[in-house]
Amino acid sequence: MTKGGISIFQKRIRHIQRYRDIVKAFSRNGFGYIADELGLYDLVSLPKRMFTKEPFEREKKTTGERIRLFLEELGPTFVKLGQFASTRPDILPDAIIIELKKLQDDVAPFPYEDVREIIENELGVSIDTSFKSFHKTPIAAASIGQVHEATLHTDERVAVKIQRPNIQATIKTDIEILQDLAILAEMRLEIAARYRVKEMIKEFAKFLMKELDYRQEARNGERIKKMFQNNHHIHVPTVYWEQTTDKVLTMEYVEGIKLDHVKTLREKGMDSLLIAEHFVEAMFQQIFKEGFFHADPHPGNILVQQDQKLIFMDFGMVGHLTPEMKEHLASFVIALMRQQTDGIIKAISEMGMLPENVDMRELYNDLEHLRVKYYDVPISDIHLGEAIQDLFSVSYEHHIYLPHELTLLGKTLLMVEGIVEKLHPKLSIVKMAEPFGRELLIEKYHPKTLAQDMYKSFVEYKELISNLPISIRQLKSIIKHGKIRMEITSPELDRSLKKLDRISNRLSFSIVLLAFSIFMAGLIIGSALVRQSTLLWDIPVIEIGFIVAAFMFLWIIYAILKSGRF
Numbered sequence: 001m002t003k004g005g006i007s008i009f010q011k012r013i014r015h016i017q018r019y020r021d022i023v024k025a026f027s028r029n030g031f032g033y034i035a036d037e038l039g040l041y042d043l044v045s046l047p048k049r050m051f052t053k054e055p056f057e058r059e060k061k062t063t064g065e066r067i068r069l070f071l072e073e074l075g076p077t078f079v080k081l082g083q084f085a086s087t088r089p090d091i092l093p094d095a096i097i098i099e100l101k102k103l104q105d106d107v108a109p110f111p112y113e114d115v116r117e118i119i120e121n122e123l124g125v126s127i128d129t130s131f132k133s134f135h136k137t138p139i140a141a142a143s144i145g146q147v148h149e150a151t152l153h154t155d156e157r158v159a160v161k162i163q164r165p166n167i168q169a170t171i172k173t174d175i176e177i178l179q180d181l182a183i184l185a186e187m188r189l190e191i192a193a194r195y196r197v198k199e200m201i202k203e204f205a206k207f208l209m210k211e212l213d214y215r216q217e218a219r220n221g222e223r224i225k226k227m228f229q230n231n232h233h234i235h236v237p238t239v240y241w242e243q244t245t246d247k248v249l250t251m252e253y254v255e256g257i258k259l260d261h262v263k264t265l266r267e268k269g270m271d272s273l274l275i276a277e278h279f280v281e282a283m284f285q286q287i288f289k290e291g292f293f294h295a296d297p298h299p300g301n302i303l304v305q306q307d308q309k310l311i312f313m314d315f316g317m318v319g320h321l322t323p324e325m326k327e328h329l330a331s332f333v334i335a336l337m338r339q340q341t342d343g344i345i346k347a348i349s350e351m352g353m354l355p356e357n358v359d360m361r362e363l364y365n366d367l368e369h370l371r372v373k374y375y376d377v378p379i380s381d382i383h384l385g386e387a388i389q390d391l392f393s394v395s396y397e398h399h400i401y402l403p404h405e406l407t408l409l410g411k412t413l414l415m416v417e418g419i420v421e422k423l424h425p426k427l428s429i430v431k432m433a434e435p436f437g438r439e440l441l442i443e444k445y446h447p448k449t450l451a452q453d454m455y456k457s458f459v460e461y462k463e464l465i466s467n468l469p470i471s472i473r474q475l476k477s478i479i480k481h482g483k484i485r486m487e488i489t490s491p492e493l494d495r496s497l498k499k500l501d502r503i504s505n506r507l508s509f510s511i512v513l514l515a516f517s518i519f520m521a522g523l524i525i526g527s528a529l530v531r532q533s534t535l536l537w538d539i540p541v542i543e544i545g546f547i548v549a550a551f552m553f554l555w556i557i558y559a560i561l562k563s564g565r566f
Helices: 003-014 016-028 032-037 040-044 055-059 063-073 076-085 094-100 112-123 167-188 190-194 197-211 214-227 262-267 272-290 323-337 341-350 360-373 384-397 404-423 429-444 447-480 491-530 541-563
Strands: 145-151 157-163 248-252 292-294 302-304 310-312 318-320
Touching: 016 032, 016 040, 016 063, 016 167, 032 040, 063 076, 063 094, 076 094, 076 167, 076 197, 112 157, 112 248, 167 190, 167 197, 214 248, 214 272, 214 292, 262 272, 262 404, 272 292, 272 310, 272 404, 272 429, 292 404, 318 404, 323 341, 323 404, 341 360, 360 384, 384 404, 404 429
Parallel strands: none
Antiparallel strands: 145 157, 157 248, 292 318, 302 310
16 A cells, blocks of 8 residues: 555544544435445445435435535534535536525634633733733634624724634544545546546635634735725724734724615615725725735625725635736636637636536537627626626536636625625626726736736746756767667658658748848948948958858758758
8 A cells, every 4th residue: 555545544544433424414414325435434334324314304405405404514614615615606506506605604602711711822921911801702703713802901992803722623634534535536436536626625725724824814904905005995904913823813893884784874874886886996906906805705794884984804715816817817808808709718728727528619609609698788788797607607517627716706706796786786897897907908918018928938948948958968868878769660750750851941941041131131231321332451341241141041052952851
């Protein structure tokens, strides 16, 4: 057994009770056949009948409902997995996505004694030293942590988020098991291999481990706060770093009305259209300008103050678009604007998303149908949510694996449109996106961007050419020592090589001829401009240059003709 195999086996033994919990959850929710396919019954060394549930109880629920119940039964890690999967409509059908969005993250709070112990262990001082006052009853509780109100000794009101006891160990155990199950699934289930479940779990693990690091969340918040430092319509709570660690996050305490409480906003005399516009502009600035955005802008994370200022909170989930992603996105937008199906396919393939066995004809037809659907439709009449769902439907149909950041962007835009529809249904966020889209295109074709791309290509080619002598010497050494012995005999290949040789010789001839022409033209024009014979140290440069160039020209023509491959 390989070292990797031993490692997996040891993990299974160490987490055997957790595996049993998972097998029970599979069986109780009508997925016993999956446990069987993955060989989990043999792993837990218990007969299948111990996990069987009456079939009539399962038949009352849809597949999506049973998946949701399965995840909720297994606790925080699996609930987070479901929430993460709900951002992947390119992989899962709509019916399951709808159920996953119902997953509840609310759980019972943990005792104040644990809160006090965690804070004092993390900050290294007593809770009374860190805070002037601390409310024992939490104002919110979730699967990973809970929030308490407190006051600093400088009299600032703060919100303190404390991570649940031992939650990191629990999540790390579950992630190890999920990674093991993903390997088994790709080996035994064709659909799992097709959708690269291992890659998905790897992405999920990175996402969840970042969420467990409250320092990272604080840095995310400060980065977005810096974006809006000169914007009087947006506020991001201040982080108090002296009272912040990876398990304790202390931020400015803020109050306001939830963004989707439209009736309350209007009763307070606020302008819902103005609020909606500020919200959309703030989100588009994050996405299209900065390439770093709040990826969970649900109404609970955005409050409105009396002066109509928007407050963004909770930066555990953020999206990041690399310059390459923004460039591909710009290409995609260009293709959409120009109604070019080929361009859309090219943009998608450049993102590295097309599977090898994709039916290009079918994909082209489906995208063409999508193009026709939105052809000549006024931009104010386009519903962004519907357009994104259409694109995700095509991706799902053709097994196109979208990068997580793009699906996160899609989910974020859907949430934005959903909130705007409540605030002011007539506001078109597609129309508001137009100037940002134009900036994206201008950025793509800006001389500075083009120059940077050219420089990058130059550096890559320079390195390639610089390393060429070393590579040739290495290859020569390998061949000399007999480590590569290969003989290929093929009439078709020989004919192709001869044809290639002829083409290269003709190309050489053309280049030499062009060089000869440019050289002579330059000498003649230079002589004409100064209106005198071109002499250098009393030497007739044009005449000698002509003789040298003519000799070179005749020599290469002779060499090519002699080879018989012109």
